[in-house]
Amino acid sequence: MPQAAKVLIDGPSELVFDYAIPEGMAVLPGCRVRIPLQRRNATGTVLAVAEAEVASFKLKPIEALIDPEPLVTKNLIKLAAWMSDYYGTPLEQIMRSLVPGAVRQETHSAKTKLVVHLKRMPEGEDLDKLTKRAPRQHTILALLSVKGALSLTDLGGGSVRASIKALEEAGYVEVKSEAVRRDPEGGEEFLESKPFPLNPGQQAAFEAICKAVDAYADTDPDATLPKPILLHGVTGSGKTEVYLQAAQYALDRNRSVLILVPEIALTPQTVQHFKSRFAGLQDQVAVLHSHLSQGERFDEWHRIRSGQARIVVGARSAIFAPLPDLGLLVVDEEHENTYKQENPPRYHGRDLAVVRASIERCPIVLGSATPSLESFHNARTGKYDLIRINERADGASLPLIRIIDMRLEAKKQKSKFAILSDKLRNGIESRITDGEQVILFLNRRGFARSLQCPDCGHVCECQHCALPLTYHRSEERLVCHLCGYQAIVPRRCPKCNEPGINLQGYGTEKVEEVLRAVFPKARLARLDADTARKKGAVRETLRAFKARKIDILLGTQMIAKGLDFPNVTLAGILNADLSLHIPDFRAGERTFQLLTQVAGRAGRGEMEGEVFIQTFTPHSPSIQFARHHDYDGFADQEFEFRTQFGYPPFGHAALLLSKSTHERLAEFTLQNLHKRLEADLPKNISLGVPNPCPTSKSHGQFRFQLLLRSSSPRTLSRHVQKILAQTTLPEEVTVVFDMDAYDFG
Numbered sequence: 146m147p148q149a150a151k152v153l154i155d156g157p158s159e160l161v162f163d164y165a166i167p168e169g170m171a172v173l174p175g176c177r178v179r180i181p182l183q184r185r186n187a188t189g190t191v192l193a194v195a196e197a198e199v200a201s202f203k204l205k206p207i208e209a210l211i212d213p214e215p216l217v218t219k220n221l222i223k224l225a226a227w228m229s230d231y232y233g234t235p236l237e238q239i240m241r242s243l244v245p246g247a248v249r250q251e252t253h254s255a256k257t258k259l260v261v262h263l264k265r266m267p268e269g270e271d272l273d274k275l276t277k278r279a280p281r282q283h284t285i286l287a288l289l290s291v292k293g294a295l296s297l298t299d300l301g302g303g304s305v306r307a308s309i310k311a312l313e314e315a316g317y318v319e320v321k322s323e324a325v326r327r328d329p330e331g332g333e334e335f336l337e338s339k340p341f342p343l344n345p346g347q348q349a350a351f352e353a354i355c356k357a358v359d360a361y362a363d364t365d366p367d368a369t370l371p372k373p374i375l376l377h378g379v380t381g382s383g384k385t386e387v388y389l390q391a392a393q394y395a396l397d398r399n400r401s402v403l404i405l406v407p408e409i410a411l412t413p414q415t416v417q418h419f420k421s422r423f424a425g426l427q428d429q430v431a432v433l434h435s436h437l438s439q440g441e442r443f444d445e446w447h448r449i450r451s452g453q454a455r456i457v458v459g460a461r462s463a464i465f466a467p468l469p470d471l472g473l474l475v476v477d478e479e480h481e482n483t484y485k486q487e488n489p490p491r492y493h494g495r496d497l498a499v500v501r502a503s504i505e506r507c508p509i510v511l512g513s514a515t516p517s518l519e520s521f522h523n524a525r526t527g528k529y530d531l532i533r534i535n536e537r538a539d540g541a542s543l544p545l546i547r548i549i550d551m552r553l554e555a556k557k558q559k560s561k562f563a564i565l566s567d568k569l570r571n572g573i574e575s576r577i578t579d580g581e582q583v584i585l586f587l588n589r590r591g592f593a594r595s596l597q598c599p600d601c602g603h604v605c606e607c608q609h610c611a612l613p614l615t616y617h618r619s620e621e622r623l624v625c626h627l628c629g630y631q632a633i634v635p636r637r638c639p640k641c642n643e644p645g646i647n648l649q650g651y652g653t654e655k656v657e658e659v660l661r662a663v664f665p666k667a668r669l670a671r672l673d674a675d676t677a678r679k680k681g682a683v684r685e686t687l688r689a690f691k692a693r694k695i696d697i698l699l700g701t702q703m704i705a706k707g708l709d710f711p712n713v714t715l716a717g718i719l720n721a722d723l724s725l726h727i728p729d730f731r732a733g734e735r736t737f738q739l740l741t742q743v744a745g746r747a748g749r750g751e752m753e754g755e756v757f758i759q760t761f762t763p764h765s766p767s768i769q770f771a772r773h774h775d776y777d778g779f780a781d782q783e784f785e786f787r788t789q790f791g792y793p794p795f796g797h798a799a800l801l802l803s804k805s806t807h808e809r810l811a812e813f814t815l816q817n818l819h820k821r822l823e824a825d826l827p828k829n830i831s832l833g834v835p836n837p838c839p840t841s842k843s844h845g846q847f848r849f850q851l852l853l854r855s856s857s858p859r860t861l862s863r864h865v866q867k868i869l870a871q872t873t874l875p876e877e878v879t880v881v882f883d884m885d886a887y888d889f890g
């Protein structure tokens with residue numbers, strides 16, 4: 146059978162066409178090719194190679210290969226194939242994101258500049274002549290005699306062109322066109338940082354990683370390879386220093402290093418740490434994130450592909466960095482949800498990292514102070530090795546956590562919407578009076594509200610799924626979004642008989658207002674999705690906070706990540722219930738993580754820290770275990786709940802979503818798919834019922850969802866893919882399959 150190539154045509158419309166592969170031409174996915182398109186010449190990238198579906202004489206042949214080597218490495222193509230099968234995503238879609246547009250399209254290319262090099266200096270009479278008759282040429286030569294070479298721009302640009310031409314003709318200088326790197330960090334100076342002597346906990350972690358690096362370097366094919374390492378180190382235990390020294394170890398052995406971080410804008414410190422430690426090798430560090438310009442991305446990508454950049458630090462999509470000879474992969478803050486890509490192609494960056502490490506045969510370290518239960522489960526069952534660092538690196542103690550029962554506070558303040566308890570207010574007051582700083586968190590996601598009694602804190606839950614029911618105002622119903630169970634809205638709290646069940650919430654803006662009234666003299670800043678929309682706003686605010694120009698920083702969970710501010714001595718969670726009582730089985734885990742991370746923000750310096758947690762449900766396990774810094778206790782308790790209901794990590798959960806501007810059509814489509822999925826359902830899949838999403842309408846589209854669970858992710862994914870392929874969907878409906886879903890909103 147003749148072979149055909151699917152080619153993604155360069156250009157904004159991203160067309161894909163099939164071309165025949167001429168005999169003898171070695172065309173692989175990722176190759177750049179020249180192809181005919183409507184009687185002109187075009188260029189494109191090969192997405193896939195397969196047996197031709199149409200008789201090959203009907204296909205136009207590829208004209209030529211542009212580069213002999215494909216743009217992506219063999220291992221990355223294997224990774225793409227794995228993704229396609231596991232997540233049920235067409236390979237082409239994955240290939241498109243593997244090679245960024247900036248790299249694919251010929252409109253972007255390396256940036257060059259003209260550089261003037263000194264060849265020889267005139268002597269004797271020649272020099273005298275030049276000094277007298279052409280003083281400008283003489284000045285240029287004088288400058289060059291110091292520096293050796295200077296760019297045309299530095300020498301004065303267009304105004305000196307004629308002089309340089311004359312010098313070139315006389316054979317004194319030579320003008321060359323040279324590539325310049327568009328450095329995203331250009332202009333920033335990094336002072337080289339020296340490695341810290343490691344403490345015993347760090348040392349043990351470091352040695353374990355080095356051992357893994359060595360084991361993988363050993364070429365004996367029969368050697369058993371080390372497992373992925375889960376590095377569970379409490380907040381402030383100095384994990385970054387371990388990564389830095391392990392990275393150096395791998396570099397010294399001529400291997401390259403890939404570090405994934407949750408979000409560059411929110412974790413600028415990690416990038417800075419790498420830039421500083423490897424300041425001497427600055428050209429070898431590449432940074433990849435979504436805010437790069439096309440030109441910067443082009444340059445960074447080619448520096449990586451060519452092997453010039455040996456260390457890559459980047460957000461989730463950097464998992465596709467085409468590093469050759471990968472010798473160490475680190476996923477920092479591996480529990481973070483930002484690793485989940487929620488746009489096509491959907492994937493989880495951490496999970497892909499584990500797969501890529503096994504394809505590349507390289508060690509991988511997943512680090513966190515609050516490991517995801519998925520990873521921790523893998524450690525408990527022996528799939529991963531667990532390494533722990535239980536002490537803070539700087540010897541500081543973990544902060545004291547105080548739980549404030551807002552039910553009592555509401556009674557005291559005679560208001561159902563107490564925002565600031567007396568204790569927290571006094572705490573803030575005394576800290577800012579002493580010139581210390583405060584961080585306050587208010588989690589607020591677009592979730593529909595659950596029903597919570599302001600008096601006793603009771604939350605209405607589904608009996609079948611143990612998740613909070615969601616209140617639907619229009620139908621006056623409580624609905625379980627996983628199983629479809631419905632209940633009437635109680636007039637009084639089912640537990641304590643209190644009338645008036647709390648539906649009102651408050652957001653960061655309201656809190657800001659209250660804070661300004663209570664602390665009129667304090668310098669206050671707010672960071673949330675609204676204020677962060679302005680470009681550079683996050684960075685600026687964090688910088689000002691670090692420089693102590695802000696006393697109180699108020700924000701959503703986006704500021705809870707890995708920040709290191711020694712002068713922050715008080716952290717407060719204004720309403721822990723907001724992240725706790727949402728219809729998502731990971732709500733407890735997220736709350737535990739949030740509280741632990743926030744607690745880790747306070748008292749990082751010499752001063753002791755203090756954390757206040759305001760809540761209507763002070764007894765909930767996430768809050769109690771976080772208070773006692775008891776990760777294992779939390780995991781045990783949470784595992785029990787997850788096993789009972791078959792939630793991950795005991796099985797995989799996927800969502801099938803339908804979206805449309807026509808409500809009935811979206812609903813009908815999902816019901817139809819549900820019926821077909823049910824018809825020959827493999828044994829180990831459990832199927833929920835179609836339901837409106839908790840956010841039932843967004844961007845003008847009605848949204849419905851269906852939950853699937855299975856112990857075998859592949860069986861699940863393939864079954865859904867099979868049914869989707871057999872079903873003709875109405876044009877007005879978008880159906881999304883989200884394997885290992887994280888967003889149940």
Ligand code: ADP
Pocket residue numbers: 341342343344347378379380381382383384385386514538539709
């Ligand atoms: P983590 O990422 O584990 O939360 P960090 O990497 O932020 O912890 O480290 C916390 C602090 O401890 C940092 O200020 C770091 O410079 C410091 N630190 C790290 N290792 C050492 C060490 N061996 N000795 C002293 N201080 C250290």
Ligand code: ZN
Pocket residue numbers: 607608609610611625626627628629630
């Ligand atoms: Zn239910």
